[in-house]
Amino acid sequence: MSAPLLTVDNLRVTYRVGRRRVAAVKGVSFSVARGQCLGIVGESGSGKSSLARAILALEPAATGQVIFAGEDVLKMSRAARQVFRRRAQMVFQDPLGSLNPRLKIGAALAEVLRVHGLARNRREAAAQTAAWLATVGLDAEYATRFPHELSGGQRQRVNLARALCVGAEFLVADEPVSALDVSVQAQILNLLKTLQTERSITWVLIGHDLAVMRHMADELVVMQAGDVMERGQAADILASPQHPYTRELVAAVPDVDRALQRRA
Amino acid sequence: MTATDSSTGVKDAAEIVLAVSGLGVGYYPRAGERWEVVAEVNLNLRAGRTVALVGESGCGKSITAAALGGLLPRNMQRDRGELRWAAGVDARPGRGLAYVFQDPGECLNPVFTIGNQIREVLPPEDFRDASARLTSLLRTVGFTEPERVLASYPHQLSGGMQQRAMLAMALAGRPRVLVADEPTTALDVTVQAKILQLLGQLQRQENLAILLITHNLGVVAEMADEVHVMYAGHIVESGPVALLRNPQHPYVQGLLQALPRLHGEAGRLVGIPGTVPPLGRRPTGCGFHPRCALAREICRTQEPPWRESQGRGVACWARGDRGWA
Numbered sequence: 124m125s126a127p128l129l130t131v132d133n134l135r136v137t138y139r140v141g142r143r144r145v146a147a148v149k150g151v152s153f154s155v156a157r158g159q160c161l162g163i164v165g166e167s168g169s170g171k172s173s174l175a176r177a178i179l180a181l182e183p184a185a186t187g188q189v190i191f192a193g194e195d196v197l198k199m200s201r202a203a204r205q206v207f208r209r210r211a212q213m214v215f216q217d218p219l220g221s222l223n224p225r226l227k228i229g230a231a232l233a234e235v236l237r238v239h240g241l242a243r244n245r246r247e248a249a250a251q252t253a254a255w256l257a258t259v260g261l262d263a264e265y266a267t268r269f270p271h272e273l274s275g276g277q278r279q280r281v282n283l284a285r286a287l288c289v290g291a292e293f294l295v296a297d298e299p300v301s302a303l304d305v306s307v308q309a310q311i312l313n314l315l316k317t318l319q320t321e322r323s324i325t326w327v328l329i330g331h332d333l334a335v336m337r338h339m340a341d342e343l344v345v346m347q348a349g350d351v352m353e354r355g356q357a358a359d360i361l362a363s364p365q366h367p368y369t370r371e372l373v374a375a376v377p378d379v380d381r382a383l384q385r386r387a
Numbered sequence: 388m389t390a391t392d393s394s395t396g397v398k399d400a401a402e403i404v405l406a407v408s409g410l411g412v413g414y415y416p417r418a419g420e421r422w423e424v425v426a427e428v429n430l431n432l433r434a435g436r437t438v439a440l441v442g443e444s445g446c447g448k449s450i451t452a453a454a455l456g457g458l459l460p461r462n463m464q465r466d467r468g469e470l471r472w473a474a475g476v477d478a479r480p481g482r483g484l485a486y487v488f489q490d491p492g493e494c495l496n497p498v499f500t501i502g503n504q505i506r507e508v509l510p511p512e513d514f515r516d517a518s519a520r521l522t523s524l525l526r527t528v529g530f531t532e533p534e535r536v537l538a539s540y541p542h543q544l545s546g547g548m549q550q551r552a553m554l555a556m557a558l559a560g561r562p563r564v565l566v567a568d569e570p571t572t573a574l575d576v577t578v579q580a581k582i583l584q585l586l587g588q589l590q591r592q593e594n595l596a597i598l599l600i601t602h603n604l605g606v607v608a609e610m611a612d613e614v615h616v617m618y619a620g621h622i623v624e625s626g627p628v629a630l631l632r633n634p635q636h637p638y639v640q641g642l643l644q645a646l647p648r649l650h651g652e653a654g655r656l657v658g659i660p661g662t663v664p665p666l667g668r669r670p671t672g673c674g675f676h677p678r679c680a681l682a683r684e685i686c687r688t689q690e691p692p693w694r695e696s697q698g699r700g701v702a703c704w705a706r707g708d709r710g711w712a
């Protein structure tokens with residue numbers, strides 16, 4: 124296995140609540156090898172989204188270490204941070220809320236390319252935009268559409284294109300498919316898997332659905348109330364969960380096969 | 388099109404509390420124009436049984452649920468089919484049929500205590516002993532300290548507790564039918580498991596007929612006795628819950644293949660290409676044909692007939708030529 128692209132060591136995220144400070148993430152450590160998918164699973168309030176934001180240096184109150192490709196993300200200079208922002212990108216749950224409703228898809232992507240200095244003129248931007256749309260499985264004509272004209276799955280494809288077009292090699296996806304219907308969810312999960320295998324994208328998948336994790340994650344971190352309950356190979360954890368909380372979680376998932384078997 | 392009563396072949400002695408036949412809902416964007424939202428829905432809701440209506444967003448399942456209790460938005464109308472209540476059932480809203488919805492936080496009024504809100508919906512016969520009735524309702528839905536909960540405001544309760552409070556409110560009118568529209572979708576899985584367990588328990592206690600609206604096939608497999616799968620406003624397959632083992636309709640097969648599982652092969656999922664058609668753009672013929680691998684010419688032009696066999700029904704041209712069961 125190659126050296127880890129991301130190592131998180133004793134990461135803490137605290138928020139001020141009135142006069143107290145409350146820890147949302149209480150000293151979490153893990154690493155992600157290049158080209159792998161790490162799943163972080165937990166229920167609401169487990170700290171998984173705070174953790175996601177902290178990894179991408181979007182959480183100023185984070186302490187500890189987040190080493191990305193040998194550099195501590197939390198202590199980066201401005202210039203280094205800018206490069207990091209290109210290499211590491213976030214994909215959010217609500218694909219509509221994370222797109223500007225007044226910009227056509229093509230314009231939205233071109234803006235990102237321009238901000239990062241990756242396209243010198245309109246023609247270059249258009250060409251790159253078309254190529255990225257193709258990568259995520261959309262026709263070039265979608266560049267002329269507004270976000271509201273797209274379905275949820277298509278919007279999430281656009282969000283992936285936006286994350287990738289700046290040359291991202293690392294993605295943090297926070298519940299990327301929980302707003303989507305099952306049939307579309309499978310399309311997006313497959314696309315993410317393809318990006319991982321064909322473009323060596325490394326990613327952290329944040330979610331609550333253990334069945335999704337089983338299909339996607341190589342390694343799994345199970346969180347509850349800011350702490351890691353269990354960590355290991357996803358297949359092992361799901362086959363024989365060790366921690367009582369993980370067991371409760373696995374048992375609580377409504378599963379077609381298990382339910383039909385039990386009721387037969 | 389023949390009557391789509393999936394339960395004809397099912398041997399079930401339980402009393403039919405509410406029979407829905409040929410239900411259709413139209414959307415009237417402007418005078419003289421009708422768009423079909425839901426068509427030909429047939430359901431038998433039986434005492435003590437759960438019927439699940441499953442489908443993806445936009446397939447018409449929530450509209451069907453809303454149509455049963457007269458909760459349709461102003462520009463929609465239940466203008467086809469009929470609802471037949473069993474003799475002696477008080478069909479008034481809240482008495483015959485009550486609802487629980489997806490987001491309890493949205494349904495509860497933030498400025499009134501739980502006690503005040505449930506008191507508001509108590510039927511006249513409970514006015515005299517209102518406090519005792521409130522306490523017993525809260526105990527029924529699993530609260531061990533009913534007095535504290537009655538005095539609480541919604542924001543002081545967790546999502547799971549809010550949903551319990553909503554259930555207590557739904558049960559206040561002693562309904563015979565409970566329509567649960569995505570009752571656990573907004574909840575965490577461990578909380579979801581507890582609420583589903585509670586629903587089952589309440590059903591046995593009160594002999595409730597439950598219509599469960601959900602997109603989650605796992606929840607269906609856990610809870611339902613009978614399943615109806617909807618697509619683009621039509622029921623495409625129905626039968627006892629075991630039909631999920633060997634579905635016949637390509638859409639239902641596709642849904643199950645697209646579903647991430649806890650068991651079996653953990654490889655790539657198989658998505659269904661395309662998306663659910665938006666309202667008013669239902670394809671001609673079979674509504675699913677643009678996304679269907681088995682689509683032939685007839686699927687594009689003619690609506691498939693409803694075929695029944697051994698208590699199951701399916702609407703698909705590719706099935707039933709030589710008996711599909």
